[in-house]
Amino acid sequence: MGIRAGIVVTGTEVLTGRVADRNGPWLADRLLELGIELAHITICGDRPADIAAQLAFLAAQDVELIVTSGGLGPTADDLTVDTVAGFCGRKMVLDTALEERITAILRKLVTRMPDLDFDAVRAANRKQAVVPEGATVLEPVGTAPGVVVTPLAAPTPTIVVLPGPPRELQAMWPAALATDAVQAAIAGRVHYRQDTIRMFGPAESALAEALRLAEAEIPGFAELEITTCLRRAELEIVTRYEPAAADSYDRLRAALCDRFGDAVYSTDGATVDDQVAALLAGRWAATAESCTGGLVAGRLTDRPGSSAYLAGGVVSYSNAAKSELLGVDPELIETHGAVSEQVAEAMAVGALRRFGADIAVSTTGIAGPGGGSAEKPVGTVCFCVAAPDQPPVLRTVRLPGNRSDVRERSTTIAMHLLRRALAD
Amino acid sequence: MGIRAGIVVTGTEVLTGRVADRNGPWLADRLLELGIELAHITICGDRPADIAAQLAFLAAQDVELIVTSGGLGPTADDLTVDTVAGFCGRKMVLDTALEERITAILRKLVTRMPDLDFDAVRAANRKQAVVPEGATVLEPVGTAPGVVVTPLAAPTPTIVVLPGPPRELQAMWPAALATDAVQAAIAGRVHYRQDTIRMFGPAESALAEALRLAEAEIPGFAELEITTCLRRAELEIVTRYEPAAADSYDRLRAALCDRFGDAVYSTDGATVDDQVAALLAGRWAATAESCTGGLVAGRLTDRPGSSAYLAGGVVSYSNAAKSELLGVDPELIETHGAVSEQVAEAMAVGALRRFGADIAVSTTGIAGPGGGSAEKPVGTVCFCVAAPDQPPVLRTVRLPGNRSDVRERSTTIAMHLLRRALAD
Structure with a gap:
C-alpha cells in the first residue's frame, strides 16, 4: 500500500x-x-x-x-x-x-x-x-x-x-x-495510472455482466481497481492500476469496446463536452430550448473559448416566443402540441436560420411536476438536430426522475445528439 | 445534547x-x-x-x-x-x-x-x-x-x-x-428552530464585527448557534436555537436589519429566486444573455410553474446574434464595445420588445480566462434591467474568480437586479 x-x-x-x-x-x-x-x-x-x-x-x-x-x-x-x-x-x-x-x-x-x-x-x-x-x-x-x-x-x-x-x-x-x-x-508514494471509459446508452446491469465475464477471461484482472458509476444518462468506468498492469487494462478496454460498440464514445478521458467542442471547430452552433430553459446553452458556454463556436441560443418558453423568435408556425403547435417532434424540428430549423448557424439543437418537453398527460407524461422530451442540406435528426424519450433530473438528462442527451451529428 | x-x-x-x-x-x-x-x-x-x-x-x-x-x-x-x-x-x-x-x-x-x-x-x-x-x-x-x-x-x-x-x-x-x-x-430528539437571514452587498468582515457587537449586547446570545457563510455574492446567516431562545434570536435579527438596512433582503428563509418568482406573478420576464450564456434563463426556469412568468430568453453570444435577434445597433457595439452599459441596455430593451415582456434583464461581460483588456479586465460585467415606460437600471461590476465564478456571480447579481426592479 x-x-x-x-x-x-x-x-x-x-x-x-x-x-x-x-x-x-x-x-x-x-x-x-x-x-x-x-x-x-x-x-x-x-x-x-x-x-x-x-x-x-x-x-x-x-x-x-x-x-x-x-x-x-x-x-x-x-x-x-x-x-x-x-x-x-x-x-x-x-x-x-x-x-x-x-x-x-x-x-x-x-x-x-x-x-x-x-x-x-x-x-x-x-x-x-x-x-x-x-x-x-x-x-x-x-x-x-x-x-x-x-x-x-x-x-x-x-x-x-x-x-x-x-x-x-x-x-x-x-x-x-x-x-x-x-x-x-509523501516521499514514498506510488505512481498509479487512471483511465476512464465513457458509455452512453447501455444499462448498468449489462455493464456488470460484461465485467463479470472480463474477470473470468482477463489475466491480471484483479490488479485493476475498477469503479463504475451511472451519472446523468451516462456510464463511467474508471480504472486505477499500477503501470505493470497496463496489459490487463488494455484487454479490458478492448473487451468493453467489442461488446458495447458505438455506445463506448470515449476511452481517453474526454467528456461529451470536450468532444462536441472539438468537433465544432470552424463551425457555428445554435440552440433552441424549451424545457431545458437555457441549460444546453449554459453547458456549451461553460468552456473558455466557446465564443468561437456558439453563435447563440433562444429560450422559447412560451408558444409566442417559439413563433416570434424562431418562426415556428402557430398552427404546427396547435396541431401537434408544443411537445412534438414537428415543433422540435421547426425550432431547430428556426435557430439555424436566425443565427446563420451550421448546426442547431432543440429541446421541447415536459419537465414536470405539472403539465403531463396520458399521451405525453412528465418526462417526455423531443429533440431535433438540424443542419443545412441534411435530414433532421429527431428523437423522443421518456425520462424518469424529478424536474431537475429531467432537465439535466435532457441536456446530456442534447449534447450526445450534437456529437453524433457532428461526427457523421 | x-x-x-x-x-x-x-x-x-x-x-x-x-x-x-x-x-x-x-x-x-x-x-x-x-x-x-x-x-x-x-x-x-x-x-x-x-x-x-x-x-x-x-x-x-x-x-x-x-x-x-x-x-x-x-x-x-x-x-x-x-x-x-x-x-x-x-x-x-x-x-x-x-x-x-x-x-x-x-x-x-x-x-x-x-x-x-x-x-x-x-x-x-x-x-x-x-x-x-x-x-x-x-x-x-x-x-x-x-x-x-x-x-x-x-x-x-x-x-x-x-x-x-x-x-x-x-x-x-x-x-x-x-x-x-x-x-x-430517534425517540429522544429535541425540536430546534432554524432561521436564515440573507444579505446581498456587505463584506464578511462587516458581518463579523456586527456579530461581535451583538454578542456583547444581546442577553442569551450564547444560546444561538450561528453559522455564517459567503456564497456566490451573498452572505447567509443561519441560526439554530431551542424555542426558549426565541427572544434572543428576535433581537439578533433586529440588530442585523438595523445595521445593514436594505442589504438584508430576506429574514424568512426565502431565497432571491423565491422572491423573484413571487414578484413576477402576473408579469412576463425575458432575458438577454451574453457572458452568462443561458444560466439566468436556466435559473429562472429551475422552479416548477416558471412557464407562467418566463416568456423566454436570447443567448446572444456573437455580435451578429445581438443585432439579428435583439436588434442591437452594430454601430453601438462598434463604438462602445460589446461589454458596455450601452449594449447591455440595447439588449434588455430588445428582449423586452421581442418577447413582449413586462421586464427584461441583460448581461454582457468578460468571463475569461481570455478576452480581458486594461480598460475592461476579465470579470467586468455590465447589466441592465428594462421595463416599459421606466428608466433602465444599469450596473457595471468587476468580479473576482475564475470563469465559472464570474458566470455564477453574474447570474446572482442579475437575479438581485430583477428583484429590486420588481419590488420598486
Whole structure:
C-alpha cells in the first residue's frame, strides 16, 4: 500500500448541505495526480470536539497526510487552526510579522469600501495571525493564512490547514505541497495510472455482466481497481492500476469496446463536452430550448473559448416566443402540441436560420411536476438536430426522475445528439 | 445534547470527486427537520475496510443513527450491505421472497431493452436479495432494496442502508423512517428552530464585527448557534436555537436589519429566486444573455410553474446574434464595445420588445480566462434591467474568480437586479 491521505472539510454550512463542498473533490484530484491514496473525506460543523474527533480518526487510519479546509475566517465560529494546534499539542502564538502582512492586504481591500471602519476590520482579522508554534505559514491569498503543522507526539501525520473559499484553497495548495513537511510525508508514494471509459446508452446491469465475464477471461484482472458509476444518462468506468498492469487494462478496454460498440464514445478521458467542442471547430452552433430553459446553452458556454463556436441560443418558453423568435408556425403547435417532434424540428430549423448557424439543437418537453398527460407524461422530451442540406435528426424519450433530473438528462442527451451529428 | 446522527457516503466516484454527493446534503436536511443533530458526514471509496472504519468511528462518537448511501448495485464493487452486516455481527442470508420481487421489477425493465439476456441480468441482481439476518428490508424503488439493521453487541446505533441514486434514496427514506428501529433510535430528539437571514452587498468582515457587537449586547446570545457563510455574492446567516431562545434570536435579527438596512433582503428563509418568482406573478420576464450564456434563463426556469412568468430568453453570444435577434445597433457595439452599459441596455430593451415582456434583464461581460483588456479586465460585467415606460437600471461590476465564478456571480447579481426592479 502506498501513501494514504485524508481530507477534513469543516463548516456547518457544508455539513448541513447549504453549500456544496468543492474542496474535497478538488483536493482528491490533486492527491490522485500525486499518486497518493485518498482514504477518507470527513465533513463536520464548526465544533472543535467534532473536528478533533475526525483528526484522531484519520490519524488512526494510518494516513500520512491530512488536509483540512475551512474555518479560518475572522468570525468567532471559525476554529480550525485552534483545534489543529490542540490536536498537535502545540501552543497558539501571535505572529506579528504575519499580522502586518494581513493588515497590508486589508488596507488595500478597504479602499474599495469607503464606509467601513478600518480598525474594526483589523481587529476582526487579528485572530488570523495567531498560529500554532512551529508551524509553517502559508501566505494568504484572501486574508486568511494557512499552516502546515505536525503533532509533537505519535501518530504524526502532517496536517495542512487551508481556507474554505475554493479560489483561496486552490491558489495556496502549491505552497503547501512545496513545504518540507509535506514533501517528507509523501516521499514514498506510488505512481498509479487512471483511465476512464465513457458509455452512453447501455444499462448498468449489462455493464456488470460484461465485467463479470472480463474477470473470468482477463489475466491480471484483479490488479485493476475498477469503479463504475451511472451519472446523468451516462456510464463511467474508471480504472486505477499500477503501470505493470497496463496489459490487463488494455484487454479490458478492448473487451468493453467489442461488446458495447458505438455506445463506448470515449476511452481517453474526454467528456461529451470536450468532444462536441472539438468537433465544432470552424463551425457555428445554435440552440433552441424549451424545457431545458437555457441549460444546453449554459453547458456549451461553460468552456473558455466557446465564443468561437456558439453563435447563440433562444429560450422559447412560451408558444409566442417559439413563433416570434424562431418562426415556428402557430398552427404546427396547435396541431401537434408544443411537445412534438414537428415543433422540435421547426425550432431547430428556426435557430439555424436566425443565427446563420451550421448546426442547431432543440429541446421541447415536459419537465414536470405539472403539465403531463396520458399521451405525453412528465418526462417526455423531443429533440431535433438540424443542419443545412441534411435530414433532421429527431428523437423522443421518456425520462424518469424529478424536474431537475429531467432537465439535466435532457441536456446530456442534447449534447450526445450534437456529437453524433457532428461526427457523421 | 439531543440525538446525534452520522452519514456514511460510499462510492469511489464520490470520494474521488467525479460525482458530486447529493445524498449527504439531502439527508442532512431531513435530519435537521426531525430535530436530529448531524455530527459527521464521512465519505470513502468502495473498500470494505474503510467503510467498516467509518462505521466504528461514528459508533464511537455516540451517534444513535447512521445512514449510509451507495454500494447496493449489482456490480462487484458494491459491498456496503456485506460490510454493515459484518460490523453488526450478523450473517448474510438470501431472502427468496425479496429475490422474486426484484425479478418482477427487472422483468418490467427488460421489456424496454429487447436485446438484453434476462437470465444474465437476473444473476447480476441476485446479490441484491442477500441481506443481513434480522434486518428490516426497505422495498426497492430502483432494483436495490435498502435495509435497517442494528449491531448485536454495543455500541448499537441503528444503521439505515440506502442506495446511492438520489431518486431512489429519497423515495425510500420515508419507509426507513417509519421502521420501529429508527423510531426507537430517534425517540429522544429535541425540536430546534432554524432561521436564515440573507444579505446581498456587505463584506464578511462587516458581518463579523456586527456579530461581535451583538454578542456583547444581546442577553442569551450564547444560546444561538450561528453559522455564517459567503456564497456566490451573498452572505447567509443561519441560526439554530431551542424555542426558549426565541427572544434572543428576535433581537439578533433586529440588530442585523438595523445595521445593514436594505442589504438584508430576506429574514424568512426565502431565497432571491423565491422572491423573484413571487414578484413576477402576473408579469412576463425575458432575458438577454451574453457572458452568462443561458444560466439566468436556466435559473429562472429551475422552479416548477416558471412557464407562467418566463416568456423566454436570447443567448446572444456573437455580435451578429445581438443585432439579428435583439436588434442591437452594430454601430453601438462598434463604438462602445460589446461589454458596455450601452449594449447591455440595447439588449434588455430588445428582449423586452421581442418577447413582449413586462421586464427584461441583460448581461454582457468578460468571463475569461481570455478576452480581458486594461480598460475592461476579465470579470467586468455590465447589466441592465428594462421595463416599459421606466428608466433602465444599469450596473457595471468587476468580479473576482475564475470563469465559472464570474458566470455564477453574474447570474446572482442579475437575479438581485430583477428583484429590486420588481419590488420598486
